[in-house]
Amino acid sequence: MAAPSPAQSPPLSRLFEHAASAVAAVRAGRSLTEVLARCPAAVRPGTQALAFQALRGLGGALAARAVMAPKPPPPAVDGLLCTALALLWPGDEPLYAEHTVVDQAVTAARQHMPAAANFVNAVLRRFLREREALVEAACRQPEAAYQHPAWWIERVRRDWPAQWQALLAEANRHPPMVLRVNARRSTADDYVHRLGEQGRAAQALGAQAVWLKQPCNVGELPGFAEGDVSVQDLSAQRAAPLLLEGLPSGARVLDACAAPGGKTAHLLELAALDLLALDSDGQRLARVRDNLQRLHLMSAPQGPSTLAFAAGSAVAAAAEPSASHGSRVRLQAADARQTATWWDGRPFDAILLDGPCTASGIVRRHPDVRWLRRPEDVTALARTQAELLEALWPLLAPGGRLLYATCSIFLAEGQQQIDAFLQRHGADGPVLDPASPGHLPGLPDNRNPLVAAAPVTGDGFYYALIRKP
Numbered sequence: 001m002a003a004p005s006p007a008q009s010p011p012l013s014r015l016f017e018h019a020a021s022a023v024a025a026v027r028a029g030r031s032l033t034e035v036l037a038r039c040p041a042a043v044r045p046g047t048q049a050l051a052f053q054a055l056r057g058l059g060g061a062l063a064a065r066a067v068m069a070p071k072p073p074p075p076a077v078d079g080l081l082c083t084a085l086a087l088l089w090p091g092d093e094p095l096y097a098e099h100t101v102v103d104q105a106v107t108a109a110r111q112h113m114p115a116a117a118n119f120v121n122a123v124l125r126r127f128l129r130e131r132e133a134l135v136e137a138a139c140r141q142p143e144a145a146y147q148h149p150a151w152w153i154e155r156v157r158r159d160w161p162a163q164w165q166a167l168l169a170e171a172n173r174h175p176p177m178v179l180r181v182n183a184r185r186s187t188a189d190d191y192v193h194r195l196g197e198q199g200r201a202a203q204a205l206g207a208q209a210v211w212l213k214q215p216c217n218v219g220e221l222p223g224f225a226e227g228d229v230s231v232q233d234l235s236a237q238r239a240a241p242l243l244l245e246g247l248p249s250g251a252r253v254l255d256a257c258a259a260p261g262g263k264t265a266h267l268l269e270l271a272a273l274d275l276l277a278l279d280s281d282g283q284r285l286a287r288v289r290d291n292l293q294r295l296h297l298m299s300a301p302q303g304p305s306t307l308a309f310a311a312g313s314a315v316a317a318a319a320e321p322s323a324s325h326g327s328r329v330r331l332q333a334a335d336a337r338q339t340a341t342w343w344d345g346r347p348f349d350a351i352l353l354d355g356p357c358t359a360s361g362i363v364r365r366h367p368d369v370r371w372l373r374r375p376e377d378v379t380a381l382a383r384t385q386a387e388l389l390e391a392l393w394p395l396l397a398p399g400g401r402l403l404y405a406t407c408s409i410f411l412a413e414g415q416q417q418i419d420a421f422l423q424r425h426g427a428d429g430p431v432l433d434p435a436s437p438g439h440l441p442g443l444p445d446n447r448n449p450l451v452a453a454a455p456v457t458g459d460g461f462y463y464a465l466i467r468k469p
Contacts, residue, residue: 010043010046011104011107012100013105014108015047015050016083016105016107018040018047019079020076020082020108021076022054023079023083024076024078024079026371026372027075027371031368031372032055032368035051036051049095050083050087051083053083053086053087054082054083054086054087055086055371056147056172057085057086057091057147059141059144059145059149060086060089060135060145061081061082061089062143063137063138063144064089064137064138065078065082067134067137068123068127068134073116074113074116076113077113077119080108080120081123084124085124085127088124088127088128090135102125102128106120106121106124146169147172148171149370149373151374152370152373155375155410156168156360159409159410159411160409163441166443167441167443167460170364170442170443170457171370172364173364174364175233175364175459176211176212176457177211177215177231178205178209178211178232178234178237178458179209179210179212179221179230179231179232180209180210180229180237180262180269181208181210182227182228182269182295183207183208183269183270184296184297185223185227186223186228186229187207188204188205188206188210191210191223191229192204194222195210195212195222200212200213201214203455205456208269209454211454211455211456225294227297230262230265232262233365234456234457234459235440235442235458235459235460235461236407237458238461238463239266239352239354239403240270241270242403242435242463242465243267243465244271244350245435247349247350247401249271249272249273249326250272250273251271251273251274251349252273252276252347253273253274253349253350253352254275254278254348254351254352254392254395255275255276255277255354256336256353256354256388256392257278257355257356258278258279258288259279259281259285260284260287261289261290261292262291263354263405264277264291264292265291267352268298268325269295269297271327272326272327274327275327275328275329276330276331276332277331278333278334278342280333280336281333285331297327297329298329336388337387338391339392339394339395343395347395347400348396349401350401350402350403351392351395351396351400353388353392353402353404355385355388355404355405355406355413356381356385357407357410357413358373358378358408358410358413359373360408360409360410360413361406361407361409361460361462362459364459365459378410378412379412381413382412382413382416382417385406385413385417386417386420389402390421390424393468399468401468402430402468403463403466404417404463404464405461405462405463405464407461409441409442409460409462414438414439415438415439415462418432418466428469430466430467431466431469432464432467433465433467436465436466438463440458440460440461440463441460442457442458442459442460442461444457
């Protein structure tokens with residue numbers, strides 16, 4: 001990602017201030033998405049660029065800082081140091097010149113933590129003088145060598161013994177910006193032409209996917225506000241075609257964990273469905289509604305909103321708008337496991353279960369995830385996934401299909417989860433469809449067969465398509 005030009009950005013020292021606060025917040029257990037949402041709009045893009053870089057290099061920055069200053073400084077000071085050290089770490093093309101990083105980090109310290117300014121200056125200048133030796137010493141620790149927590153590294157190594165180093169390296173790369181063209185409004189080829197008229201280089205990757213070679217703000221995309229296009233990774237775009245293959249028009253479909261609505265929208269772009277979108281979080285479900293309305297897949301309510309998200313309420317009022325594309329779309333806030341609170345007793349022809357998971361497959365997009373997760377989270381989330389599978393399976397009609405998906409590369413949330421589910425139900429129970437992609441680790445040798453020549457790889461995902469006899 002190119003550094004914002006001075007004419008476009010606030011002073012770098014101010015960006016350092018906000019990025020340091022973001023890094024400190026993540027280390028204290030807060031989501032970077034949440035922190036950035038509270039960041040002033042004028043500094044948010046630059047803050048995100050610095051924070052992403054800092055979190056991708058946090059393992060090395062912490063290890064190097066520990067060598068130079070064994071006693072951890074206060075969180076705000078440590079956040080500033082780690083941000084600057086990550087930017088000075090050897091590797092890809094730097095965002096800023098070395099002297100600029102040091103100067104602006106020290107300026108930020110003088111403005112907001114003056115007592116620590118000399119300390120920050122001394123640590124950063126020592127790092128530049130002794131960088132080769134300090135990096136070598138730091139990289140004796142796996143956290144610095146692979147820029148992930150030690151437990152995460154060990155789990156990836158155990159799950160993927162032949163590919164673990166490549167997977168960890170891929171997680172630290174900048175992700176491609178891939179778009180999904182609304183099939184009800186245009187095609188990938190047509191949209192590439194529109195981008196070209198704007199001077200934006202892009203490549204069609206199949207009927208709907210478009211790779212934008214230089215990422216940009218979504219507001220700059222032609223037709224985004226009008227619903228012509230969405231942002232969705234290549235791996236995530238596999239869900240809807242897998243679930244819909246051979247499904248008749250008007251089929252009754254459940255999207256069990258719908259927010260923020262990318263896969264929900266894709267389903268409705270490709271087929272006319274009787275679709276129920278569930279999510280346990282009413283506020284996140286509102287994002288599904290907003291996405292569907294932008295894409296003209298769900299009518300805007302007349303008068304007061306038909307969606308009511310009462311604080312502490314497990315179930316929200318359902319919206320039943322008539323959509324011009326022939327689908328019936330309803331949104332409901334509920335825990336999918338508590339079927340008695342939301343199911344009307346009519347079986348579904350197809351169910352999409354995009355289950356809650358560690359998000360270990362999308363850390364290149366969310367570099368804070370690796371530092372927020374704990375080993376016990378894998379066990380807890382795998383338990384939730386199993387509960388969802390058991391709760392939803394009885395709701396599927398005979399001959400129906402359930403697509404289980406997680407954006408994870410951990411086997412416990414993918415192959416091991418489905419193996420256990422199939423074993424619990426015995427030989428006469430669920431059948432794993434041969435079309436199931438299984439684990440997509442997000443490496444160049446595991447491309448989407450629908451776009452085999454794609455120059456970019458999708459995120460790490462797991463898909464299992466399960467049929468009911």
